[in-house]
Amino acid sequence: MLVMKKLDEIYVAVKEIDYIEAQINVLCEKYNHYRGVSLAQQKAWLRNYCHDTILLFDDCFETSMLGMRRCKARVAAYQNTDNVGIDNATLDIFNMLFELKLMVRTMVPIKELPSCKKLAELSAEDIVSKAKNLVKSDIVKAGVGALLLGFKMDDVMKIEDVRSYYHDRLTQLNSEILTKGEKPSPIELFLLDKFNAEIGYCNLALYKAGIGIADEIRGLVEIGKKHIEKFENMQSTSQQFSAGYYK
Numbered sequence: 735m736l737v738m739k740k741l742d743e744i745y746v747a748v749k750e751i752d753y754i755e756a757q758i759n760v761l762c763e764k765y766n767h768y769r770g771v772s773l774a775q776q777k778a779w780l781r782n783y784c785h786d787t788i789l790l791f792d793d794c795f796e797t798s799m800l801g802m803r804r805c806k807a808r809v810a811a812y813q814n815t816d817n818v819g820i821d822n823a824t825l826d827i828f829n830m831l832f833e834l835k836l837m838v839r840t841m842v843p844i845k846e847l848p849s850c851k852k853l854a855e856l857s858a859e860d861i862v863s864k865a866k867n868l869v870k871s872d873i874v875k876a877g878v879g880a881l882l883l884g885f886k887m888d889d890v891m892k893i894e895d896v897r898s899y900y901h902d903r904l905t906q907l908n909s910e911i912l913t914k915g916e917k918p919s920p921i922e923l924f925l926l927d928k929f930n931a932e933i934g935y936c937n938l939a940l941y942k943a944g945i946g947i948a949d950e951i952r953g954l955v956e957i958g959k960k961h962i963e964k965f966e967n968m969q970s971t972s973q974q975f976s977a978g979y980y981k
Contacts, residue, residue, distance in 0.1 A: 743801025784813030934958025
């Protein structure tokens, strides 16, 4: 029995989550019954299953990224050879679609990913004042200034947590691009710029709030400002890709 590898790479969906789930359901239902009587019919049935699965990938996801590219390559391998166990191939494709369906349910709109941008735009006095109010209100127990202050209580996070979030994803994305051995695709370039800009917002907010040693943060802030300027000047690209969903 083949077991689908856990989807640990970065994925970006380009269609609404409900639409993707529905398309996966339709595909699984379509190929859940008749496979053909003869071996030739079964092979033709499998090739059609592979073809429709790849069409779904192209329709619903950014397929230039490593994770989805691996999914496509795996299905294409079943499609392009006659020497394949039909039952094992069918089960593998079904498991892959099932894992994708579970994964898309955890996806977040790119435009709703955590950000310190609004906090970085405040004055140092406003940052400290707002942080103090949260501490006084018993909403948080953290140190003054070390907070991402949203407009709802549920939005409260540590700036360092947001920065770590983007550092981890930046490292992962660079690793995936290196593994592919190709120039980054447009969506990958966008994510690289976004992750760097988000780290820049965090460093600027930390600097304004007086967190850490000033000389250490100051250098990061200057680098961050360049990343922010580059990202904010990409308005058309930003709007295009920010409409997607991220995992």
